Amino acid sequence: MKNPLRRSARTSANQPAKAGGSQEDTQVLAPIAVPAPLNEIVQQRRRRLRPMDVLATATLGPRTRLVRASLSALGIAIGIAALVALQGIPASQQAEFRAELDRQGANLIVVYPGHESAEPDSAVIPLPETAPAMVGRIAPVTGVLARRDLADVLVYRNNMIPAGQSGSISAAIADGDLLGTLNVNLAEGRWFDAASRTVPTAVLGNGAAERLGVGVGARIWVDNRWWAVIGVLERMELAQEMDSTAFLAPDYAADLYPEQPLASIYVEAAHGKAGAVRLVMAATVNPANPRGVEVAGLSDYYAAGELVDDMFRTLSVGLGALALLIGGIGIANTMVVAVMERRGEVGLRRAMGARTGQIALQFVLEAAFIGFAGGIMGVALGAYATFLYTSLGDMAFAIPWWVVAAGPGISVVVGVLAGLYPSLKAARLSPTVALRAI
Amino acid sequence: MRLAHLALRQVSKVYPTKPPLHALRDVNLDIERGELVAVVGPSGSGKTTLLSLMGLLDTPTAGEVWIDGVEASGLTEAQRSRARSDQIGFVFQQFYLLSSLTARENVATGMLYQGLAPTERRARADAALERVGLAARASHRPGELSGGEQQRVAIARAIAGDPAVVFADEPTGALDQASGRMVVDCLRAANQTGATVVVITHDLGLAELFDRQVHVLDGEVTG
Structure with a gap:
């Protein structure tokens, strides 16, 4: 069944239209697809955004407000850096200790x-x-x-x-x-x-x-x-x-x-x-x-060394977790402010047809993205701190591989958790309330 | 029973404030397909509430809102979202352009939730910008455009997806007279391609530029 509106759109395609007073003739687009009336459209299957569109939408906020996003990421970065350095330094010390013990039989x-x-x-x-x-x-x-x-x-x-x-x-x-x-x-x-x-x-x-x-x-x-x-x-x-x-x-x-x-x-x-x-x-x-x-x-002697390392490692995990918690609160704060500031954008996206889940996903992924960036920064910072420490002490440089692998992963989880509440808040905004907010 | 493209039957909207705010009372309204209508009334008369209900952004407290033969209260939230993405374009007084995106990207974003491929979105965005006379400004960001140009980008965003109906809420409210006139011309052009266009305004002079005026006062349609 054809939509009369679209027929009219096509039949008027050759008519010059006034746009902007003295502007040139307007161009009429071909219809997007076989036109469907509303009762057919609403029965269609749920559409998903393409992965690249999801990514572009989720990174729009941080790209627009780079300084703020970077500062939020810095909170997480410090947490991960603490974790990496406090794992890396004892690992380096242990490597040195073991090398020394091995040298001595x-x-x-x-x-x-x-x-x-x-x-x-x-x-x-x-x-x-x-x-x-x-x-x-x-x-x-x-x-x-x-x-x-x-x-x-x-x-x-x-x-x-x-x-x-x-x-x-x-x-x-x-x-x-x-x-x-x-x-x-x-x-x-x-x-x-x-x-x-x-x-x-x-x-x-x-x-x-x-x-x-x-x-x-x-x-x-x-x-x-x-x-x-x-x-x-x-x-x-x-x-x-x-x-x-x-x-x-x-x-x-x-x-x-x-x-x-x-x-x-x-x-x-x-x-x-x-x-x-x-x-x-x-x-x-x-x-x-x-x-x-x-x-x-x-x-x-190894066992004694490992006991000391275990204590150091436990302490470092505790400190790292504390720093991550603070970083997570930073992200949550940024996201709450972002949602408040961008209520107009939320309203616009809802008006353009975004579902509540798509809005929530956008903000959760944005928080995850900030967390991930912080994690990468943190691993680099932590590795550099460990490198400096071992260089000064003339020790072998060693960082457990799992710390490097887990750093960004942990920070993404922290980002998601921190972004969950603000994201749900954004998704629950009524379009009219969001649009009226500005 | 034949229904108009947009049909409101005994529609009321009450906001649960203290005391409750009756924004609309028993409104009956028909807008035919392809009409160019101005909804005019003073501030607080219920114009924007009317637009929100017809645009499926909100639900009435009582009554029926029909659009293209479908009664809105029977739709789920997801169906209403899909209806908005495929059938409805919005233009707002504040433009709501994303500052970090170019004009072309802003217009293409309007079709994001329609499920179109990025290349098609870009092509349609370019065509829509050409329709509003801003082809040369496609790569400019909103901060580099005048208010009138920004609103024309917003109109391009609303019409690029080929909607059946375009709602414009005070589209010239933030513009000078000359820019406002150009915006009206763009809306008129959109109407000439077949879209039903409903413009909300408090400006009687502006309303007279449209084919039909619907007057709203204290939540009631008065003529």
Whole structure:
């Protein structure tokens, strides 16, 4: 069915019309579509705005009032920046702390023989001889070192030293990759090779070498025989019992002192895997009696570090949430003022056919947009603050990825929540009241 | 029963103020398709209320408002919105142009809720601006236009979507005489293309420029 109005529009298309007095002839447009009477129009399906139109409409306010929108976004930006910086700074500190611990061998786990019961003088349960090989098969384990203590063997600088002045230097047999497992270098000399393992040679811990006052090329007096010092280790801050030890050539010493029990096993775990490796250690070392194994770790330092970080992180989330709340109130305030100021626009849009939901969506998205912009600004500001802090402290720069990802997301949620009430208020405005407001 | 394009039957509007404000009382009015009508009356006589009811911006307290054979009280809010977007154009005394948009964008915004593609909206906006003699000012923002030009942009926005009826509320109220005259010419041109045009004014001299005058006084149509 054709609309008589549109027919009349077309039939008058060739008539010149007066527009603006002396203006040129007017041009009549073709009808938009097949004209429909009102009773057909109102039965049509609900129309949706195109996504680009929704976006353009929602960003119109901030684009028009850029300074105000920026100041509102700044509130959110400060909140997100606080969150990012307060996550990033401890993360950087932790990265630095871990790097330092790793440098000193803190991803180490040390296994000792356990006791029959909790009583300190109860019988010791020896570590099984198969333990080092079994431990080496744990996937994240990157190094294993078995240590056998020679308890009654004393170490002297030479054969002139009185028996009582051994300097508390222990003698031990270290079988395995000591340098790799303990992440230590030689201060001088070399570690045992296939040849030196079988002759009376020794490698000294740094402390032992210092106390004995000897270096590579010297000889030491151990259990009534001379041993040639072929290497001296660097200092090990976190494994001091190794530092004051004289390591004797493994094969030669094993022949001299057969069937020495395992005193300890040093296990190096891959970075960040020390905790997981510790969990399976006792059962791997002694599957028959896991309770008879004592597992300690220099990696305990990690836990201490993480505890401090957790406290810092909790505090930072609290501060960040507070800043976000204040930012959210800023957005809500801006949106309330925007709705009041733009009642005329709301009325006009309603007159042009906008539904209440479309008006609400426009203002909610506008608030979300301000929030999102604030979130991006906040992540950048927070990252920059963290960068400055770490640069000044000569630390590694690290920000958890989730903070970068969540920052804009959180700020959009804050924006939406803050914009909800003003948006509903705008949508509920009667068109006549809105148009009368100006 | 044959109904006029716009038909009001025993329409009353009471605003719930204290005491209640009777803006319209038992109004009966017929406006035929293609008419050019001035609704004239002093301030507070109920002219704007009449426009709001005929333009589906508001609902009457009593009576029936018929537009194009459809009784408005039977429509949902969404249907009324759709009717406004497709069938009705509005021109207001304050223009209500969006200051950050150009004249072309302002006119195109008028068709936003009609569901037209952006390219078609732009083309129709350009054509409408040409109809009101402002093709050369399409890229100007409202702040760069005179009052009369701004009102002509508002008229272009109202007619660009090819509405069946255009309501203009005091369209010359904020303009000087020469600009007002040009605005009237634009409304007359819109009427000549087939639209029913209803102009609200308190200015008897202006009302006489239109084909028919409807007088309103104290909420009643007096002639």
